[in-house]
Amino acid sequence: MKKGIAEILEARGDAKRDSLIPILQEIQENEGFLSQRAIAEVGRRLGIPTSKIYGVATFYNQFRFEPKGKYHIQVCRGTACHVLGSATVLDKLEKLLKAKAGQTTRDGMFSIEVVACIGACGLAPVININGNFHAKVTEQSLVEIIENLKNKEV
Amino acid sequence: MNIEVNNKIFEAKAGETILDVMNRNGIKVPTLCHMKNYFPSGACRMCVVEHENTGRLVTSCSYPVEEGMKVKTHTTRVIEARKMIVELLLSNHPDDCLYCVRNGNCTLQDLAVEHHVTERRVSGVKNNFNKDLSSPSITRDPDKCILCGRCVRVCEEVMGVSAIDYINRGSKTLIGTSFNKGLNTSSCVNCGQCIMVCPTGALSEKCHLNEIQMALNNPSKKVVIQYAPAISVSLAEEFGMEPGRDVNGIMNAALRKIGFDYVFDTSFSADLTIMEESAELIHRITNNGPLPLITSCCPAWVKYAEEFSVDFLPNVSSCKSPQQMLGAIIKSYFAEKIATKPEDIYSVSIMPCTAKKFEAQREDMTHQGITDVDAVMTTRELAQLIRLYGVDMHNIDPEMTDSPHGIRSSAGKLFGGSGGVMEAALRTAYFKLTGKELTEFKIHAVRGLTGRKETQIRIGDLQLGIAVVSGLQNAKILLDEIRDGRNDIHFIEIMACPGGCIAGGGQHIGADESAIMSRLKSLYDIDDRDSIKVSHKNPEVIELYEKFLGEPLGHKSHDLLHTEYKKRDVPL
Structure with a gap:
C-alpha cells in the first residue's frame, strides 16, 4: 500500500538529520519522485534547510524530482x-x-x-x-x- | 608544541592548523576558499604545503599541527601544484575579465598573476549556465563560480538562511537555491554578504547605474539623492584613502558635480525614524506591548522575519526604514515645497546594502502608484559613478547638504553601526519619558562590533532590557531564547550584516576587520564632535513635524512613514 509523506515521517517520529537519505528513499518509493512539498515537509521535520536537502538529493542519481511518465x-x-x-x-x-x-x-x-x-x-x-x-x-x-x-x- | 616551517621552528598549539601558525609568523601562502573564523573546508586546495614527514601535499588551512611536523611552503612541487590548480580553475572559466564587474578586484585574477599563468596549457569545456537575474538585489553568474563555497558558508553560518547550497555532483556541480529556482523565489534575504566573500564575479549587485544616468540626462526630472549614514565613512577606501575617513563634504560636492539636483542625508530621516520609533516604544510600554519591540531599519532582517520568524512579526516596529521614510517625504512634503509633481522627481539613494534595492521595490513602498525610491545604488556603484563622471575625489572642495533634509543629529549618523539605532532611540526615549536629557549620551554596552550585546537601562522608574544583535544567526539564537520564555528584553535592534551597515553587502569588497573597525570609530568620532547629539533636537525634523507631519504616530506619519509585514511563502 502507498504511504503518504506525513505517514512516512510519522513512523519515524524521532528521526534526526542522519535519517535524511532513508526518508527520501522511502518517499520516492511511495510517490515515485521527490516533490517540492515533500522536500519542504522533510526539511521542517528534520530541521534541515530545503536547499541542503535538494543538494543532497541531486548528489545521488537515484532521486527524481518529477513524477515518472506513463x-x-x-x-x-x-x-x-x-x-x-x-x-x-x-x-x-x-x-x-x-x-x-x-x-x-x-x-x-x-x-x-x-x-x-x-x-x-x-x-x-x-x-x-x-x-x-x-x-x-x-x-x-x-x-x-x-x-x-x-x-x-x- | 613545535613545528618546523621552511627550516625554522615555530611554536604551535594543539588544535591549530598549519595556516594559523604561518599567518601568525608572517609566512604567506595563497588561499581561496579559506575564511577567517570559519570552520575550514579545504575545498580549493590553493593553500597546499609539502608535509615532509609523509611526503604529501596537504591543505594548510585544514591540516592540524602535529608535534615534530616539518613543512615546506614554496618548493617547486608546491608552486607547480598551486599553479596547476589556478590553471584548472581557469580552464572552464569564461575568461572575460575585461567585461567583468570584478575586473581588478578578483582573487582568481590575482592568483593567476601571482602564479605567472601566462599561457593556456589546459583548455576545458567552458561553463554555460544561465545567469540568475531574478533577484532585485543580487545577480548570479554561475559560469564564473569556482565552487569555493564561501557564499554557502556565510549564508548558513552567519545568516542562518541557507538559501543556497551545492547542487548535483562532480563536473556538473553548481551553487543554487532549493530546486534550482531563481533567487527571487528563494529564502534569500538579499543581504549581499555572499557578494562580499565571493572571490570572483559570480555574485554581484543588481546594477542601477543605467537607470540613474538616464534620469540625470532627462531635463524634465528633478533628481534627488540621499545617502545612508555609513556611506561617508566607507567611500574613502574605494579611492585609496585611509579606511574610516569621513568624506561627507567631498561626497556632497561630487554628487552635485555628477548632476544631482538635491543632496539629502538619510541620517536626517534616521532622526525621523527615531522620533517615530521611540514614540512607538513608549506606546507599547504603556499599552502592554507587544514587546519586545524589534527595529525594522534592516530590510534583510525584515524579510528574514517574514520567512523564518513569522511569530515575531507583531513585534517588528511598523516604522519604515530611514531610506523609505525620506523617499516618502521627498515625494510628498518636498515635492510640494519645490512645486514639482511627485512623478517628476527621480529619487535615488546610496546604501551600503543590496537588500535596500529589494526594499525600494516592495509593494507597500509606493504612494498612489508612485514609487517612493526609484533607484538604489551601493557604495561600490557610487564609486563607479564618481569615476565615470571623472570627479577627482582628491581635489575637490567639500560642500554642505541641501535643505530641508540635510541636517542630522549625530544620533542619526550612529545608525551606520551595530547598536546605533538602539543608542539613538534610547537617547530620545529617555528625554520623552523623563523630560530630561541623558547625562552621558554614550551607551558603551551597545557599542562595538560584537555580534550580540545586552544590557539593562534605567529610565526614570522604568527598567528596560535591551539587546543588539548583528548577523541573523545571532538574531535567531536570541529569538529562540525569547520563544523559550525569556521576558527580560523589551527592545531589540537587529541588523543582518555582522557589525551593521558599515559592513553591509554593498560596501567596498576586500575590507578587513580593522578597516570596518575604523569606519565604526569614525562614526563614534563624529558623535563626539557634533553639537546636536539627539534626534529630537534636529531643527529640520522639528520643522517637518510643525509644518507637515503633526506629531509622531499621527495620521500623516501613519500614512507616509509606517508599513506592515506579512508572511512570505518561500521554501525554507
Whole structure:
C-alpha cells in the first residue's frame, strides 16, 4: 500500500538529520519522485534547510524530482553498453522526447532515467521500458520503439 | 608544541592548523576558499604545503599541527601544484575579465598573476549556465563560480538562511537555491554578504547605474539623492584613502558635480525614524506591548522575519526604514515645497546594502502608484559613478547638504553601526519619558562590533532590557531564547550584516576587520564632535513635524512613514 509523506515521517517520529537519505528513499518509493512539498515537509521535520536537502538529493542519481511518465525508460550506461554506443542512444532519446535524463515529457507520457548497469551486457546497448527490455538498440530502432508506443496511445 | 616551517621552528598549539601558525609568523601562502573564523573546508586546495614527514601535499588551512611536523611552503612541487590548480580553475572559466564587474578586484585574477599563468596549457569545456537575474538585489553568474563555497558558508553560518547550497555532483556541480529556482523565489534575504566573500564575479549587485544616468540626462526630472549614514565613512577606501575617513563634504560636492539636483542625508530621516520609533516604544510600554519591540531599519532582517520568524512579526516596529521614510517625504512634503509633481522627481539613494534595492521595490513602498525610491545604488556603484563622471575625489572642495533634509543629529549618523539605532532611540526615549536629557549620551554596552550585546537601562522608574544583535544567526539564537520564555528584553535592534551597515553587502569588497573597525570609530568620532547629539533636537525634523507631519504616530506619519509585514511563502 502507498504511504503518504506525513505517514512516512510519522513512523519515524524521532528521526534526526542522519535519517535524511532513508526518508527520501522511502518517499520516492511511495510517490515515485521527490516533490517540492515533500522536500519542504522533510526539511521542517528534520530541521534541515530545503536547499541542503535538494543538494543532497541531486548528489545521488537515484532521486527524481518529477513524477515518472506513463512509459519510464531506463537507459543503461554501464561499461558494455557504453562501449557499444549507449551515449548516442541516450542523446537520440533526449532529442526524440525533448526531455533530458531525469525529466518527464510535458504530456507526462515518457520519462528518462540513466542507470548504471542493468546486468544484461549481452544485449548491449539495452533500454528498459516499464520492465520490457529492448536489446541492441540503435538510433533507428529507438525511433521505431518510441513511435510504436506513441501510436499505441492515439 | 613545535613545528618546523621552511627550516625554522615555530611554536604551535594543539588544535591549530598549519595556516594559523604561518599567518601568525608572517609566512604567506595563497588561499581561496579559506575564511577567517570559519570552520575550514579545504575545498580549493590553493593553500597546499609539502608535509615532509609523509611526503604529501596537504591543505594548510585544514591540516592540524602535529608535534615534530616539518613543512615546506614554496618548493617547486608546491608552486607547480598551486599553479596547476589556478590553471584548472581557469580552464572552464569564461575568461572575460575585461567585461567583468570584478575586473581588478578578483582573487582568481590575482592568483593567476601571482602564479605567472601566462599561457593556456589546459583548455576545458567552458561553463554555460544561465545567469540568475531574478533577484532585485543580487545577480548570479554561475559560469564564473569556482565552487569555493564561501557564499554557502556565510549564508548558513552567519545568516542562518541557507538559501543556497551545492547542487548535483562532480563536473556538473553548481551553487543554487532549493530546486534550482531563481533567487527571487528563494529564502534569500538579499543581504549581499555572499557578494562580499565571493572571490570572483559570480555574485554581484543588481546594477542601477543605467537607470540613474538616464534620469540625470532627462531635463524634465528633478533628481534627488540621499545617502545612508555609513556611506561617508566607507567611500574613502574605494579611492585609496585611509579606511574610516569621513568624506561627507567631498561626497556632497561630487554628487552635485555628477548632476544631482538635491543632496539629502538619510541620517536626517534616521532622526525621523527615531522620533517615530521611540514614540512607538513608549506606546507599547504603556499599552502592554507587544514587546519586545524589534527595529525594522534592516530590510534583510525584515524579510528574514517574514520567512523564518513569522511569530515575531507583531513585534517588528511598523516604522519604515530611514531610506523609505525620506523617499516618502521627498515625494510628498518636498515635492510640494519645490512645486514639482511627485512623478517628476527621480529619487535615488546610496546604501551600503543590496537588500535596500529589494526594499525600494516592495509593494507597500509606493504612494498612489508612485514609487517612493526609484533607484538604489551601493557604495561600490557610487564609486563607479564618481569615476565615470571623472570627479577627482582628491581635489575637490567639500560642500554642505541641501535643505530641508540635510541636517542630522549625530544620533542619526550612529545608525551606520551595530547598536546605533538602539543608542539613538534610547537617547530620545529617555528625554520623552523623563523630560530630561541623558547625562552621558554614550551607551558603551551597545557599542562595538560584537555580534550580540545586552544590557539593562534605567529610565526614570522604568527598567528596560535591551539587546543588539548583528548577523541573523545571532538574531535567531536570541529569538529562540525569547520563544523559550525569556521576558527580560523589551527592545531589540537587529541588523543582518555582522557589525551593521558599515559592513553591509554593498560596501567596498576586500575590507578587513580593522578597516570596518575604523569606519565604526569614525562614526563614534563624529558623535563626539557634533553639537546636536539627539534626534529630537534636529531643527529640520522639528520643522517637518510643525509644518507637515503633526506629531509622531499621527495620521500623516501613519500614512507616509509606517508599513506592515506579512508572511512570505518561500521554501525554507
